[in-house]
Amino acid sequence: MTICLDMMGGDFAPLEAVKGIRDYLAEAENPALLFLVGDEAQINPLLQQYQIPADKVRVFHAPQVIDYNESPTKALKEKQQSSIAVGFHLLASGKAGAFISAGNTGAMLVGAMYSIKPIEGVQRPTISTIIPKDNGNTGLLLDVGLNADCKPEHLNQFALLGSLYAKHILGIDNPRVALLNIGEEEGKGNLLAQGTYPLLKENEQINFVGNVEGRDILLDKADVMVCDGFTGNVILKMAESLYEITHRKEIKHDYLDRFNFELYGGTPVLGVAKPVIIGHGISHAKAFSNMIHLAQKMIATDLLGKMKTSITPNA
Numbered sequence: 001m002t003i004c005l006d007m008m009g010g011d012f013a014p015l016e017a018v019k020g021i022r023d024y025l026a027e028a029e030n031p032a033l034l035f036l037v038g039d040e041a042q043i044n045p046l047l048q049q050y051q052i053p054a055d056k057v058r059v060f061h062a063p064q065v066i067d068y069n070e071s072p073t074k075a076l077k078e079k080q081q082s083s084i085a086v087g088f089h090l091l092a093s094g095k096a097g098a099f100i101s102a103g104n105t106g107a108m109l110v111g112a113m114y115s116i117k118p119i120e121g122v123q124r125p126t127i128s129t130i131i132p133k134d135n136g137n138t139g140l141l142l143d144v145g146l147n148a149d150c151k152p153e154h155l156n157q158f159a160l161l162g163s164l165y166a167k168h169i170l171g172i173d174n175p176r177v178a179l180l181n182i183g184e185e186e187g188k189g190n191l192l193a194q195g196t197y198p199l200l201k202e203n204e205q206i207n208f209v210g211n212v213e214g215r216d217i218l219l220d221k222a223d224v225m226v227c228d229g230f231t232g233n234v235i236l237k238m239a240e241s242l243y244e245i246t247h248r249k250e251i252k253h254d255y256l257d258r259f260n261f262e263l264y265g266g267t268p269v270l271g272v273a274k275p276v277i278i279g280h281g282i283s284h285a286k287a288f289s290n291m292i293h294l295a296q297k298m299i300a301t302d303l304l305g306k307m308k309t310s311i312t313p314n315a
Contacts, residue, residue: 126147
Protein backbone atom coordinates (compact mmCIF):
# COMPACT_ATOMS: atom_id res chain seq x y z
CA MET A 1 0.00 0.00 0.00
CA THR A 2 1.37 3.41 -0.98
CA ILE A 3 0.04 6.82 0.05
CA CYS A 4 1.27 10.05 -1.53
CA LEU A 5 1.55 13.18 0.62
CA ASP A 6 2.03 16.74 -0.61
CA MET A 7 4.75 17.98 1.74
CA MET A 8 4.50 21.61 0.65
CA GLY A 9 0.76 22.13 1.14
CA GLY A 10 -0.42 24.05 4.19
CA ASP A 11 0.67 27.05 6.21
CA PHE A 12 3.03 24.98 8.36
CA ALA A 13 4.49 22.67 5.73
CA PRO A 14 6.72 20.81 5.53
CA LEU A 15 7.49 20.77 9.28
CA GLU A 16 4.02 19.78 10.51
CA ALA A 17 3.68 17.22 7.72
CA VAL A 18 6.90 15.53 8.89
CA LYS A 19 5.67 15.57 12.51
CA GLY A 20 2.42 14.00 11.32
CA ILE A 21 4.36 11.28 9.50
CA ARG A 22 6.32 10.58 12.69
CA ASP A 23 3.08 10.22 14.66
CA TYR A 24 1.42 8.05 12.00
CA LEU A 25 4.37 5.64 11.83
CA ALA A 26 4.35 5.36 15.62
CA GLU A 27 0.61 4.62 15.73
CA ALA A 28 0.01 2.38 12.68
CA GLU A 29 0.34 -1.38 13.10
CA ASN A 30 1.03 -1.94 9.41
CA PRO A 31 2.00 1.47 8.01
CA ALA A 32 1.76 2.17 4.32
CA LEU A 33 4.79 3.21 2.28
CA LEU A 34 4.65 7.01 2.08
CA PHE A 35 5.56 8.91 -1.07
CA LEU A 36 6.59 12.41 -0.01
CA VAL A 37 6.37 15.04 -2.74
CA GLY A 38 8.08 18.40 -2.44
CA ASP A 39 11.37 20.27 -2.16
CA GLU A 40 14.08 17.77 -1.17
CA ALA A 41 16.23 20.51 0.34
CA GLN A 42 13.50 21.29 2.86
CA ILE A 43 12.17 17.77 3.42
CA ASN A 44 15.29 15.64 3.88
CA PRO A 45 16.81 17.54 6.85
CA LEU A 46 13.45 17.33 8.66
CA LEU A 47 13.19 13.60 8.00
CA GLN A 48 16.61 13.17 9.61
CA GLN A 49 15.79 15.51 12.50
CA TYR A 50 12.61 13.59 13.37
CA GLN A 51 14.25 10.21 12.75
CA ILE A 52 11.83 9.05 10.07
CA PRO A 53 12.93 5.53 8.99
CA ALA A 54 14.27 5.65 5.44
CA ASP A 55 12.53 2.41 4.47
CA LYS A 56 9.10 3.86 5.34
CA VAL A 57 9.22 6.84 2.98
CA ARG A 58 10.34 7.78 -0.50
CA VAL A 59 10.91 11.39 -1.50
CA PHE A 60 9.89 12.71 -4.93
CA HIS A 61 11.45 16.07 -5.70
CA ALA A 62 8.97 18.77 -6.76
CA PRO A 63 10.59 22.23 -6.82
CA GLN A 64 7.38 24.18 -7.48
CA VAL A 65 4.46 25.03 -5.18
CA ILE A 66 0.94 26.13 -6.13
CA ASP A 67 0.12 29.09 -3.89
CA TYR A 68 -3.32 29.67 -2.39
CA ASN A 69 -4.01 32.75 -4.51
CA GLU A 70 -3.24 31.11 -7.87
CA SER A 71 -5.82 30.05 -10.43
CA PRO A 72 -6.11 26.26 -9.94
CA THR A 73 -6.52 25.23 -13.58
CA LYS A 74 -3.83 27.60 -14.84
CA ALA A 75 -1.40 26.64 -12.08
CA LEU A 76 -1.77 22.90 -12.70
CA LYS A 77 -1.05 23.42 -16.41
CA GLU A 78 1.88 25.79 -15.93
CA LYS A 79 3.45 24.21 -12.84
CA GLN A 80 3.94 20.61 -13.93
CA GLN A 81 6.71 20.23 -11.33
CA SER A 82 4.55 21.44 -8.44
CA SER A 83 3.95 19.11 -5.50
CA ILE A 84 0.23 18.86 -6.32
CA ALA A 85 0.81 18.13 -10.02
CA VAL A 86 3.46 15.49 -9.28
CA GLY A 87 1.22 13.95 -6.60
CA PHE A 88 -1.68 13.57 -9.02
CA HIS A 89 0.67 12.08 -11.62
CA LEU A 90 1.75 9.41 -9.12
CA LEU A 91 -1.90 8.71 -8.27
CA ALA A 92 -3.16 8.66 -11.86
CA SER A 93 -0.31 6.40 -13.00
CA GLY A 94 -1.11 3.86 -10.29
CA LYS A 95 2.17 4.29 -8.42
CA ALA A 96 0.32 5.67 -5.38
CA GLY A 97 -2.95 4.41 -3.94
CA ALA A 98 -4.12 7.75 -2.47
CA PHE A 99 -3.13 11.41 -2.49
CA ILE A 100 -3.28 13.88 0.41
CA SER A 101 -2.71 17.64 0.42
CA ALA A 102 -3.43 20.62 2.65
CA GLY A 103 -2.49 22.94 -0.20
CA ASN A 104 -4.55 24.88 -2.75
CA THR A 105 -8.07 23.43 -2.41
CA GLY A 106 -9.11 24.50 -5.90
CA ALA A 107 -6.10 22.79 -7.46
CA MET A 108 -6.88 19.61 -5.51
CA LEU A 109 -10.47 19.63 -6.75
CA VAL A 110 -9.46 20.34 -10.36
CA GLY A 111 -6.86 17.58 -10.18
CA ALA A 112 -9.35 15.13 -8.72
CA MET A 113 -11.90 15.92 -11.44
CA TYR A 114 -9.56 15.87 -14.45
CA SER A 115 -6.54 13.76 -13.48
CA ILE A 116 -8.47 11.04 -11.65
CA LYS A 117 -11.99 11.65 -13.00
CA PRO A 118 -15.33 10.79 -11.38
CA ILE A 119 -16.56 7.23 -11.00
CA GLU A 120 -18.67 6.29 -14.02
CA GLY A 121 -22.25 7.29 -13.28
CA VAL A 122 -21.40 9.90 -10.64
CA GLN A 123 -22.90 13.19 -11.78
CA ARG A 124 -21.19 15.36 -9.17
CA PRO A 125 -18.42 14.34 -6.76
CA THR A 126 -18.96 15.74 -3.28
CA ILE A 127 -17.13 16.64 -0.08
CA SER A 128 -18.41 16.06 3.44
CA THR A 129 -17.72 16.97 7.04
CA ILE A 130 -17.91 14.99 10.25
CA ILE A 131 -20.68 16.06 12.64
CA PRO A 132 -20.07 15.35 16.36
CA LYS A 133 -23.37 14.26 17.93
CA ASP A 134 -24.33 15.33 21.43
CA ASN A 135 -24.57 11.69 22.60
CA GLY A 136 -21.03 10.82 21.50
CA ASN A 137 -21.92 9.37 18.09
CA THR A 138 -20.65 10.70 14.78
CA GLY A 139 -22.60 11.86 11.75
CA LEU A 140 -21.82 13.02 8.23
CA LEU A 141 -23.02 16.14 6.38
CA LEU A 142 -22.66 16.55 2.63
CA ASP A 143 -22.21 18.50 0.42
CA VAL A 144 -20.25 21.17 2.28
CA GLY A 145 -19.03 23.42 -0.51
CA LEU A 146 -18.06 21.61 -3.68
CA ASN A 147 -21.50 22.00 -5.29
CA ALA A 148 -23.16 25.29 -4.36
CA ASP A 149 -26.08 24.62 -6.73
CA CYS A 150 -27.55 21.14 -6.90
CA LYS A 151 -30.35 19.16 -8.52
CA PRO A 152 -32.41 16.52 -6.69
CA GLU A 153 -30.53 13.78 -8.56
CA HIS A 154 -27.25 15.06 -7.13
CA LEU A 155 -28.49 14.93 -3.53
CA ASN A 156 -29.81 11.43 -4.15
CA GLN A 157 -26.32 10.32 -5.17
CA PHE A 158 -24.75 12.18 -2.24
CA ALA A 159 -26.98 10.13 0.03
CA LEU A 160 -25.62 6.87 -1.39
CA LEU A 161 -21.99 8.01 -1.37
CA GLY A 162 -22.39 9.28 2.20
CA SER A 163 -24.03 6.03 3.31
CA LEU A 164 -21.15 3.96 1.96
CA TYR A 165 -18.62 6.24 3.66
CA ALA A 166 -20.53 6.11 6.95
CA LYS A 167 -20.73 2.32 6.82
CA HIS A 168 -17.18 1.43 5.78
CA ILE A 169 -15.17 4.31 7.29
CA LEU A 170 -17.23 5.45 10.29
CA GLY A 171 -18.38 1.91 11.11
CA ILE A 172 -22.14 2.61 11.14
CA ASP A 173 -23.89 -0.60 10.13
CA ASN A 174 -27.11 0.72 8.56
CA PRO A 175 -26.69 4.51 8.29
CA ARG A 176 -29.87 6.57 8.66
CA VAL A 177 -30.10 9.12 5.85
CA ALA A 178 -32.01 12.38 6.20
CA LEU A 179 -32.67 15.42 4.03
CA LEU A 180 -31.78 18.74 5.67
CA ASN A 181 -34.92 20.86 5.44
CA ILE A 182 -36.91 23.64 7.13
CA GLY A 183 -39.56 21.26 8.43
CA GLU A 184 -40.02 17.59 9.24
CA GLU A 185 -43.11 16.98 7.10
CA GLU A 186 -42.90 15.64 3.56
CA GLY A 187 -43.53 18.42 1.06
CA LYS A 188 -41.68 21.07 3.06
CA GLY A 189 -38.84 23.18 1.75
CA ASN A 190 -37.71 24.87 -1.42
CA LEU A 191 -37.91 23.36 -4.90
CA LEU A 192 -34.69 21.41 -4.37
CA ALA A 193 -35.90 19.82 -1.14
CA GLN A 194 -39.34 19.07 -2.57
CA GLY A 195 -37.78 17.40 -5.60
CA THR A 196 -35.22 15.45 -3.57
CA TYR A 197 -37.54 13.93 -0.95
CA PRO A 198 -39.37 11.47 -3.25
CA LEU A 199 -36.07 10.33 -4.80
CA LEU A 200 -34.62 9.54 -1.38
CA LYS A 201 -37.86 7.89 -0.30
CA GLU A 202 -37.77 5.56 -3.33
CA ASN A 203 -34.04 4.83 -3.13
CA GLU A 204 -33.76 1.23 -1.95
CA GLN A 205 -29.98 1.49 -1.51
CA ILE A 206 -30.26 3.81 1.49
CA ASN A 207 -32.04 3.87 4.84
CA PHE A 208 -34.03 7.10 4.43
CA VAL A 209 -35.65 8.43 7.62
CA GLY A 210 -37.15 11.70 6.33
CA ASN A 211 -36.36 15.35 6.93
CA VAL A 212 -34.24 16.86 9.69
CA GLU A 213 -34.13 20.53 10.65
CA GLY A 214 -31.18 22.72 11.59
CA ARG A 215 -31.80 22.07 15.30
CA ASP A 216 -31.43 18.32 14.67
CA ILE A 217 -27.98 18.41 13.07
CA LEU A 218 -26.09 17.92 16.33
CA LEU A 219 -28.65 15.48 17.74
CA ASP A 220 -28.75 11.79 16.94
CA LYS A 221 -31.63 11.99 14.46
CA ALA A 222 -29.67 10.73 11.44
CA ASP A 223 -26.21 9.46 10.51
CA VAL A 224 -25.97 10.99 7.03
CA MET A 225 -27.54 14.36 6.21
CA VAL A 226 -27.66 15.71 2.66
CA CYS A 227 -28.01 19.27 1.41
CA ASP A 228 -26.66 21.55 -1.31
CA GLY A 229 -23.09 22.76 -0.92
CA PHE A 230 -24.11 26.36 -0.21
CA THR A 231 -26.13 25.36 2.84
CA GLY A 232 -23.57 22.79 3.96
CA ASN A 233 -20.68 25.23 3.75
CA VAL A 234 -22.52 27.78 5.89
CA ILE A 235 -23.07 25.09 8.55
CA LEU A 236 -19.45 23.94 8.33
CA LYS A 237 -18.04 27.45 8.75
CA MET A 238 -20.39 28.17 11.64
CA ALA A 239 -19.26 24.99 13.40
CA GLU A 240 -15.63 25.99 12.89
CA SER A 241 -16.31 29.41 14.39
CA LEU A 242 -18.01 27.85 17.43
CA TYR A 243 -14.88 25.82 18.10
CA GLU A 244 -12.64 28.88 17.63
CA ILE A 245 -14.77 31.01 19.98
CA THR A 246 -14.95 28.39 22.74
CA HIS A 247 -11.22 27.73 22.39
CA ARG A 248 -10.42 31.45 22.57
CA LYS A 249 -12.67 31.95 25.60
CA GLU A 250 -11.14 28.86 27.22
CA ILE A 251 -14.51 27.14 27.53
CA LYS A 252 -13.58 23.54 28.22
CA HIS A 253 -15.86 20.61 27.46
CA ASP A 254 -15.21 17.20 25.90
CA TYR A 255 -18.05 17.70 23.43
CA LEU A 256 -16.80 21.07 22.21
CA ASP A 257 -13.32 19.60 21.76
CA ARG A 258 -14.78 17.21 19.18
CA PHE A 259 -15.33 20.17 16.83
CA ASN A 260 -11.56 20.38 16.32
CA PHE A 261 -11.10 19.54 12.62
CA GLU A 262 -7.65 18.09 13.28
CA LEU A 263 -9.25 15.07 14.96
CA TYR A 264 -10.67 14.05 11.57
CA GLY A 265 -7.74 15.10 9.40
CA GLY A 266 -9.23 16.19 6.09
CA THR A 267 -12.17 15.60 3.83
CA PRO A 268 -12.13 13.02 1.04
CA VAL A 269 -13.53 13.84 -2.38
CA LEU A 270 -16.31 11.25 -2.66
CA GLY A 271 -17.25 10.06 -6.11
CA VAL A 272 -13.85 10.19 -7.84
CA ALA A 273 -12.09 7.01 -8.92
CA LYS A 274 -9.22 7.08 -6.39
CA PRO A 275 -8.81 8.36 -2.82
CA VAL A 276 -8.10 12.11 -2.74
CA ILE A 277 -8.08 13.82 0.67
CA ILE A 278 -8.03 17.59 1.14
CA GLY A 279 -6.69 19.04 4.37
CA HIS A 280 -7.24 22.40 6.02
CA GLY A 281 -4.60 25.01 5.23
CA ILE A 282 -3.77 25.40 8.91
CA SER A 283 -3.27 21.68 9.50
CA HIS A 284 -0.79 20.61 12.16
CA ALA A 285 0.75 17.22 12.90
CA LYS A 286 -2.45 15.64 14.27
CA ALA A 287 -4.38 16.52 11.11
CA PHE A 288 -1.66 15.15 8.80
CA SER A 289 -1.43 11.93 10.80
CA ASN A 290 -5.19 11.44 10.74
CA MET A 291 -5.36 12.14 7.00
CA ILE A 292 -2.84 9.34 6.40
CA HIS A 293 -4.84 7.01 8.66
CA LEU A 294 -8.00 7.89 6.72
CA ALA A 295 -6.34 7.26 3.35
CA GLN A 296 -5.11 3.88 4.58
CA LYS A 297 -8.61 2.94 5.73
CA MET A 298 -10.15 4.02 2.42
CA ILE A 299 -7.70 1.78 0.55
CA ALA A 300 -8.00 -1.14 2.96
CA THR A 301 -11.81 -1.19 2.84
CA ASP A 302 -11.86 -0.71 -0.95
CA LEU A 303 -14.38 2.07 -0.40
CA LEU A 304 -14.14 3.35 -3.96
CA GLY A 305 -14.58 -0.13 -5.37
CA LYS A 306 -17.79 -0.43 -3.36
CA MET A 307 -18.93 2.95 -4.67
CA LYS A 308 -18.25 1.87 -8.25
CA THR A 309 -20.42 -1.23 -7.88
CA SER A 310 -23.22 0.74 -6.17
CA ILE A 311 -23.49 3.58 -8.68
CA THR A 312 -25.56 2.87 -11.77
CA PRO A 313 -24.00 4.55 -14.85
CA ASN A 314 -26.18 7.29 -16.33
CA ALA A 315 -28.51 7.06 -13.32
